[in-house]
Amino acid sequence: MQWSIAQQPPLSSPPVASSASGTIPELVIILIILLLIATVVALITQRLRIPYVTGLVLAGLPITELLSRRVGLDPALVLNLFLPILIFEAAINTDISRLRSTFKPISLLAGPGSIFSAAIIAAMVKYGLGLDWVPALLVGVILANTDTVSMIAVFKEIRVPSRLSTIVEGETLFNDAAALVSFNLILIVYATGSLTVVEGIKELVVVALGGSVVGGILGYLSLPVFTRLNDSLSSLLLTVALALGTFQIGQFLGVSGAVAVVVAGLIFGNLGLSRSTSASDRITLLSFWEYAGFSVNTFIFLLIGIEINPATLWRILPSILFVVLAYQLGRILSVYLLLAGIRWFDRPIPLRWQHVLFLGNIKGSLSMALALSIPLTLPGRDNIIALVFGAVLFSLVGQGLSLPWLVKQLKLSHVSERMQQAGTLQIRLIASKAAQDELDSLLKSGLLPKAVYEELWASYQTRVAKSEQILRDLYNRRQAEQLENERSELDSIRRRLLLAEKGALGDALRKRIIPEDLVQPYIKDLDQQLLKLEDD
Numbered sequence: 001m002q003w004s005i006a007q008q009p010p011l012s013s014p015p016v017a018s019s020a021s022g023t024i025p026e027l028v029i030i031l032i033i034l035l036l037i038a039t040v041v042a043l044i045t046q047r048l049r050i051p052y053v054t055g056l057v058l059a060g061l062p063i064t065e066l067l068s069r070r071v072g073l074d075p076a077l078v079l080n081l082f083l084p085i086l087i088f089e090a091a092i093n094t095d096i097s098r099l100r101s102t103f104k105p106i107s108l109l110a111g112p113g114s115i116f117s118a119a120i121i122a123a124m125v126k127y128g129l130g131l132d133w134v135p136a137l138l139v140g141v142i143l144a145n146t147d148t149v150s151m152i153a154v155f156k157e158i159r160v161p162s163r164l165s166t167i168v169e170g171e172t173l174f175n176d177a178a179a180l181v182s183f184n185l186i187l188i189v190y191a192t193g194s195l196t197v198v199e200g201i202k203e204l205v206v207v208a209l210g211g212s213v214v215g216g217i218l219g220y221l222s223l224p225v226f227t228r229l230n231d232s233l234s235s236l237l238l239t240v241a242l243a244l245g246t247f248q249i250g251q252f253l254g255v256s257g258a259v260a261v262v263v264a265g266l267i268f269g270n271l272g273l274s275r276s277t278s279a280s281d282r283i284t285l286l287s288f289w290e291y292a293g294f295s296v297n298t299f300i301f302l303l304i305g306i307e308i309n310p311a312t313l314w315r316i317l318p319s320i321l322f323v324v325l326a327y328q329l330g331r332i333l334s335v336y337l338l339l340a341g342i343r344w345f346d347r348p349i350p351l352r353w354q355h356v357l358f359l360g361n362i363k364g365s366l367s368m369a370l371a372l373s374i375p376l377t378l379p380g381r382d383n384i385i386a387l388v389f390g391a392v393l394f395s396l397v398g399q400g401l402s403l404p405w406l407v408k409q410l411k412l413s414h415v416s417e418r419m420q421q422a423g424t425l426q427i428r429l430i431a432s433k434a435a436q437d438e439l440d441s442l443l444k445s446g447l448l449p450k451a452v453y454e455e456l457w458a459s460y461q462t463r464v465a466k467s468e469q470i471l472r473d474l475y476n477r478r479q480a481e482q483l484e485n486e487r488s489e490l491d492s493i494r495r496r497l498l499l500a501e502k503g504a505l506g507d508a509l510r511k512r513i514i515p516e517d518l519v520q521p522y523i524k525d526l527d528q529q530l531l532k533l534e535d536d
Contacts, residue, residue, distance in 0.1 A: 030166055037063075038298045053301045053364070054400035057393065060305015068085045078369035080247065082296045083176070084261050088243035089293035090173050091265025092273070093286070098166045099266075104346040105339065106170035109357070113171075113338050114178050117330035118144035123389075124326035129319055134190050135380050141186060142371055142388055143327040145179035146172045147395075148366025160412045164353050168360060177258035181207050183370050190378065210255030215263030218246045227275045232284040239285065240242055242268065300365040304392065307368070313390045316383075320390030327391060331361040352410045359406050363388075363395040432460045432467070501526055 037059055045055040099106070122140030123133050131139070185203060222242050229235050246264045252256035273282050313320060335358050339349045349357075371388035374381050439457050442448040 019097065020135075021058075027407070034299065034302055038302060041302075049404070051400045051404065053297060054396050056298065056301035057305040057396045060302045061308060061310055063306060063319065075372035077367040078300065078365060079373065081244070081257065082300055083366065083369070084243045084247040085292055085296050087176060087258060087261045088239070088265040089175065089289045091262050092168065092239075092269030092289060094169065094173065094266060095102065095166075096160070096266055102163060102166045102170060105342055106174065108338050108342065109167070110174040110178055111149075113334040114144045114175055115182070116338070116361045117327070117468050118182065119327045119335040120330035120333060121323075124329070125323060128322055128326070129387075131380060131383075134186065135378065135384050137186050138183065138374060138378075139323065139384055139387060140372075141179055141182045141368050143323065143363060143364070143391055144330060145173075145367055145370075145529060146175050146360070147362050157372075160407060161353070163355065164412070167349075167353075168357065171357075173262060177208075177211070177256055177262055179366060179370065180258045181256050183373075184273050187375070190375070203330045203477075206278055207254070207256045208259055210253065211250050211257065211259030212263050214250045214253060214255055215246055215260035215265075216267065218242060218249065218260070219264035219267030219272075222264070223272050223275065224270070226272050232281040235281060236288050239289070301396070304365065304368055304396070308389050308393055312386060312501070313393065316386055316390065317332060320394065321386060323387045323391050324394050327361070327363075328358075331358055352412060355410060356403070356407060356412070359399055359403050361395070362399050362403070363392040367392050425471050428467045432464045436460050 038056065041055040041059045042052060045052045048055075076400070080397060094292055118140035119141075121143055122133070122136040126136035171525060181204060184207070185200060189200075219242070219451070222238060226235060226238055229238065242264055243261060246260045247257035250260035275286070335354055339354055339357075371385045374384060378384075436457055439448065439453055439460070441452070443453045482510050
């Protein structure tokens with residue numbers, strides 16, 4: 001968040017001089033006001049059961065004239081501070097095994113899907129509103145991006161199949177990086193005046209792969225440092241430095257900082273956290289990043305509402321509605337057409353899920369930050385910003401309010417009584433096993449007497465044995481009854497086991513432990529078993 005002494009776009013009131021608005025006491029007062037507003041919004045949205053981020057934007061609209069002179073949504077701050085925090089927080093909470101199982105639809109939507117959607121939006125804006133190609137392409141790239149925060153916030157409130165939530169989170173995670181890379185590529189075209197297709201593809205590959213390499217190196221380098229730190233506070237400092245530093249190093253080297261942060265976060269979250277010997281340290285670290293992401297989201301969406309001037313948008317409402325139509329059409333074609341053919345090489349995506357993927361095309365902070373980052377010398381910059389701001393407002397309010405209703409109408413969150421019971425038992429098993437692991441750690445460190453350890457470990461083992469017995473009975477009963485509508489109760493566990501087998505064989509193959517001609521038929525059989533499993 002920037003307390004604006006820099007120039008603001010025309011959608012907000014002009015800033016006053018820094019001497020009038022830059023004093024520390026006034027900034028503290030404004031911060032307190034924003035925090036109080038956010039608290040009230042949280043209470044209201046919980047009671048009305050509407051998305052928190054949508055409530056923040058609506059709350060910011062009435063106070064535009066009051067605070068827009070003193071508060072600004074600085075794109076540099078969003079891209080260099082807020083965005084790395086949000087990407088890293090999402091990445092460390094993403095399970096690579098689940099990401100790997102849904103990689104094909106994710107890569108299809110975040111890669112060709114976003115490019116196809118951006119091209120459709122750009123063409124419609126070019127010929128429908130008369131913009132030049134460079135501004136039209138910028139609008140296309142900006143509005144082809146899906147906001148991670150809004151979708152995850154909805155899925156936290158409403159239960160959906162885990163494969164669907166993984167596809168959505170994975171797409172939005174990599175979509176942010178793809179949008180930044182494409183945006184910078186178009187600005188290169190604008191600055192140089194020309195760029196061949198071969199040069200464009202080369203630049204795209206170098207930037208994306210370079211970001212992956214930088215993120216991989218920094219992510220792996222952080223692991224031995226993390227294991228040697230003895231307190232959770234030092235670990236927090238390391239993760240903050242990793243998130244922000246990875247982005248800056250990537251940008252400095254001329255590669256994608258966003259891709260680098262995604263890769264570094266995935267490595268640290270899946271390989272680093274498991275190396276922590278203390279469960280409390282892991283909880284502290286994850287809680288910190290959850291709070292950091294929540295705080296950043298709160299300020300971003302509240303500032304979006306403050307930044308938008310409804311009167312200005314009302315004057316260009318027909319153009320905004322046309323842009324909204326353009327990005328919705330682009331999303332319809334990219335989702336329904338591309339996912340229709342996925343059944344040939346992966347498990348098909350149910351049509352009901354595709355409806356959620358279409359309506360979940362919500363815009364947010366990155367779209368606004370990219371719009372504000374457009375060079376001042378670009379003709380029609382103010383018009384582009386106005387169109388993007390209007391589309392973001394419509395998306396957050398219209399789609400943000402209707403998406404939970406759609407999920408409920410599609411009955412994606414329906415859970416049978418048996419699945420509910422199995423889920424409860426799995427929770428008890430996971431918690432008990434984690435407690436036993438912590439007891440082992442305390443015993444090895446000398447903090448727990450042997451007699452106390454044995455008594456506590458036995459009590460947890462009784463709970464584990466009882467839960468396992470009931471789960472086994474449920475599984476046997478399911479096998480006997482063969483109820484088609486309840487096939488997936490334990491398929492999620494079987495999927496994890498099959499993915500573990502496939503990963504171990506892949507590692508052995510890379511290390512030349514086993515010959516490829518023998519292992520490939522086994523891996524093919526594993527793939528067939530994965531395809532037969534019901535979506536969880």
